[in-house]
Amino acid sequence: MASSPLHIAVIGAGFAGLTAARALKAAGHSVTILEARDRVGGRIHTKAAADGTPVDVGGQWIGPGQDRVLALAEELGVETFPSYETGDNLCLFNGERMRFSGILPPHAPEAVAETEATFQALDALAATVDAERPWTSPNAQELDNQTFEAWIQRTAQGPEARFWMRFLANSVLAADARELSLLHVLFYVKSGGGLASLISMSGGAQERRFTRGAQHLVERLAEDLRPNLRFNCPVTALHQDERGVVVEHAGGSLPADRVVVTLPPTLAGRLRYSPALPGARDHLTQRMPMGACIKIQCVYARPFWRDAGLSGMAITDAGPISLVYDNSPASGTPGVLVAFIEGEEAKLWTNRSAADRRAAVLGALVDLFGPDAAAVREFIEQSWLEEEFSRGGYGGFLVPGAWTTLGPALRQPCGRIHWAGTETASQWAGYMDGAIRSGERVAAEILAIAAAQ
Amino acid sequence: MASSPLHIAVIGAGFAGLTAARALKAAGHSVTILEARDRVGGRIHTKAAADGTPVDVGGQWIGPGQDRVLALAEELGVETFPSYETGDNLCLFNGERMRFSGILPPHAPEAVAETEATFQALDALAATVDAERPWTSPNAQELDNQTFEAWIQRTAQGPEARFWMRFLANSVLAADARELSLLHVLFYVKSGGGLASLISMSGGAQERRFTRGAQHLVERLAEDLRPNLRFNCPVTALHQDERGVVVEHAGGSLPADRVVVTLPPTLAGRLRYSPALPGARDHLTQRMPMGACIKIQCVYARPFWRDAGLSGMAITDAGPISLVYDNSPASGTPGVLVAFIEGEEAKLWTNRSAADRRAAVLGALVDLFGPDAAAVREFIEQSWLEEEFSRGGYGGFLVPGAWTTLGPALRQPCGRIHWAGTETASQWAGYMDGAIRSGERVAAEILAIAAAQ
Structure with a gap:
């Protein structure tokens, strides 16, 4: 030197x-x-369930394109395993419970078409952004003048397409569409390699997990x-x-x-x-x-939803949770569902009692997965809003x-x-x-x- | 007790x-x-010019409806005097320098009509807001979903009407239209008794000043x-x-x-x-x-603009300043012009050298008031962004x-x-x-x- x-x-x-x-x-x-x-x-924190199962109460997923974290795991010999995604997903929308495979549930064909077109429009717009210096992107000023919500209302008319865009803000950024700069959303999508990369399990940012926790x-x-x-x-x-x-x-x-x-x-x-x-x-x-996120893990004796041919992945507009995944360990036992309360719901529910949150979350899981979801063995919640040294999550x-x-x-x-x-x-x-x-x-x-x- | x-x-x-x-x-x-x-x-701070003239580098004006500050001044025997507003105002817009009386310069009649209609629309919307609990106002969610800029673009088509709305955000809130929640703007207007109350000198929030400074x-x-x-x-x-x-x-x-x-x-x-x-x-x-405001006071031997029948009040779209007032003491000597750099311009110019700012501000004043504006005796600037214990202004x-x-x-x-x-x-x-x-x-x-x- x-x-x-x-x-x-x-x-x-x-x-x-x-x-x-x-x-x-x-x-x-x-x-x-x-x-x-x-x-x-x-913001990475692995706790242990009563039986020792590692439970990631913070960040947990990695996927293709995340070359630096993948290289680090390989270099240090840290084991990963594929996220569970066998079986059907669930969506509770406007009171209707739908079982489906793929990205979107069986909305009416025109609603599916509009939702897909809106996803594509967002993706195309994100492709125009310079993620290194977003302020130099074409039309940066115009894109930064508005909330993501304003863009949603202008771009999508149907309630389904609007729901999916708002859900995207909640689930990908832990923020509300109306508090996000459109330019920031586009930067974030570009930074993560596009929408498919951000929202997918296999082939995307949720593809793999760390066997012993992140x-x-x-x-x-x-x-x-x-x-x-x-x-x-x-x-x-x-x-x-x-x-x-x-x-x-x-x-x-x-x-x-x-x-x-x-x-x-x-x-x-x-x-x-x-x-x-x-x-x-x-x-x-x-x-x-900071975004607002309460991450909740429900531990069950076994992943009962798998028996019913369900993947554990679920999306709901009924609140307080918006998104659920199978978060069981690599062995499949115990069964773990992870549920997210995000954005506005998180800001609201972080103020309420632990008992109220537990009742509301289990109620929502029962509506999605049936009565077995009530038989939770352990309920582990983490409100990142209350974490003094993070004060929110996933990020700013x-x-x-x-x-x-x-x-x-x-x-x-x-x-x-x-x-x-x-x-x-x-x-x-x-x-x-x-x-x-x-x-x-x-x-x-x-x-x-x-x-x- | x-x-x-x-x-x-x-x-x-x-x-x-x-x-x-x-x-x-x-x-x-x-x-x-x-x-x-x-x-x-x-955020109230009175400095003294070299000759002892009090110079308010922070908040300075009071007006009707501000009952508590008026009562306090009366109780404590603190003297006030009317702001100077005799003569014509100036507006530099799109390269054209206009001399006028009243609120708006002589834009084309349709531009004036649209600007007035937009002011009225904003005022009418503000009247619907509950200033005590804005979140309970009718359509609060919808109003809070969007930036003020988005509302401006939807409500006004002409460049003049849009300019005046953005100027309102700059001059009344020291913020950019695109960073403000529309609901917040409406709250602020309602809180100040309506637009006329907020923007007027006589009859409004800029009616009077404190003789010895605020x-x-x-x-x-x-x-x-x-x-x-x-x-x-x-x-x-x-x-x-x-x-x-x-x-x-x-x-x-x-x-x-x-x-x-x-x-x-x-x-x-x-x-x-x-x-x-x-x-x-x-x-x-x-x-x-916090809003972003750099307040600049230019001290002249005398208020030369008054000789030309000018009030000293000027508005410009040419930057870096957006708004100027006669800020001479009650005696009228020395002459003082106060100029504001607000919002985006303030965030930009606070990074530049004092010499660059001085040159740019005096250049802008010369464009408005003629060559006499260059003969400044004292140039007193206050960037509220740099104030460690305020970190912006006028407010949050x-x-x-x-x-x-x-x-x-x-x-x-x-x-x-x-x-x-x-x-x-x-x-x-x-x-x-x-x-x-x-x-x-x-x-x-x-x-x-x-x-x-």
Whole structure:
């Protein structure tokens, strides 16, 4: 190494922070990772059911095109298995319960045609967006002027097509169509390789799961970084001058040459900075709220729905849940259904009692899967809105007007402070893969500076 | 007083905090006001030009209907004077400089008609909104589904009508039409008594100014509270349990029975809370960014524009400024023009050098007022985006989808923590008057609890 080693403080021990730390350490620099929680993983978190079955209460799926996370799993020898998708799916729409295979249930032919046309229109529009710099896309201003909901109402007339688009916002972004900038939705679709890639199981982002849970991969990634990790260290402030940065955290303060902040932008905005960050960067953090997601796992003695030829995948417009998958372990026992409460429903239901939520969710599962769904052995819920160190999930999104006025501030370093995290990725933003890519990008950013010094 | 006195910590020494503190103190409670800055006033700040002329770099105008601020000024004997509005206004639109009187310049008759019709449509829609609980308004969901920009494009076809609506968002809310929820705009218009009330000088919100600057009124209000005030005390954390609250600040920690937080919601969201705030409250603070405003005052030997029969009021679509007023002191000497850079332009120009901004602003003033505008004696600028303890201005606004899902969390206390600040007002939200009303409301909220104990 030509230049002298730097000391780099990395804030956050999720995929982004660990990936950056690993690359910087490998290049001969000294690294300290400050983690607010008592574990690695951030929005990746695997708990265990009473019988030890791993239960991913955070991110869990990977699929083709997510090359960086796939490479990492292979490198570290972390085992994956295909998501279960044998059998029919269910859809409860407008009071009607439909059993179907494929993407769409048996709506009336004109409703199916309009829904497919709307999907295609969205996909075609997304293909025009520059995911690296969305604000330079053709008609970026026009696309950023409106909510996704406004586009839906203009593009689709039937209730089915509109439902599926709103469901897409809920299930893919954990946000409401009306709070999303259309440009942000298009960026997200482009970043994930198109709609089919985002919404599919086989061939898409939900294709595979980690046998021991997603946190297993993070743990393996963290293994060589244990000496560099400090837990229970929420960072409160960053002070920088010409000589370096001082990171204030719960356990004291840490001097560094450079800092990598991997927090979602809204949480990064909550640190105190001196000197204060430039106005444009601060205003960006004010305009990138977190999605809202409550993830619920229902553990059953066995996956009873499989006996009935059902895949466990279900979609409902009756609330509070919107989407269900078979989330049983690779062995198939116990049976696990994962249900998502997203967007507006999550903001509403996170305020209610655990007992009310349980009753409502089990009621919804019974309406879909029949009375057996009531015989839950364990009910494990995780409201990401209540997680102090995430404050939402899956990730942050930009509200209308923000990409085209403040977009460059998302990745632009502020002096010695560099920004990573899945929100800063241009490929697979919002996914584990995007987090890893952001860690690689920020490490390269710092290594280039170190090399030039 | 029936119950035992409480100790209340008030965070922020602007109008909201001082009003609340005064009312609570008057009722026999003990109060400590923690202020991050070294002065009272918050977003109200009066500086002095070189010759001592008071220059309001923050909020400055008051008008009819703003009963609480008017009453306070009268009670405390603080002098006001009418804003200068004699002579013609100017408008630079699409390269054409127009001189006019009244609200609108001499656009083509059909453009004037459409602009007036659009104003009326907005006003009529605003009249349907419940400013106390906007989420209960008729069609609240539909109104909150869209940006103000989307409504503009649907309602107005001509460039003039569209320009005036976007100008309204810039000049009244310091925000871009495309980042505002339509429902929020309607709430704001309703809260300020209708469009004519909001945009007018005589008869409206810009009718009068404080002779010694707006901060004079805050200073007078603070006089009896000096023993209760602690400056340079930014608050970092609030811990509450059954017994009370502990407020952590730069100078140590302070125990209290109740806390009043008067910060704009986005800044309130940046404090650390234990226990963590409910998800819905946190998500609200993620969805209420600050407007963006750079306020510039140009001091001239005399108000040269008055000689030419001009009022000093000017509107331009050429940027970076959008709006100019005569801001000379009551005596008329020196001459002062105040120019506003708002919304997108502010987010862009806050990043540029002071020299570039000065050149661009003076260039724009010369285009409007002629070469005399270049002979500026003093150029005083204030970018509210860069103010660490405001992070924008005039105030916070809700993005699409937020009012109808999270609205109740704006004022709902969280345990011992009560929320005030102009953003929480239902009348004159965003104005000094709204701040005072919010202080009165929160004091009444706490007094009712104290009385019930």
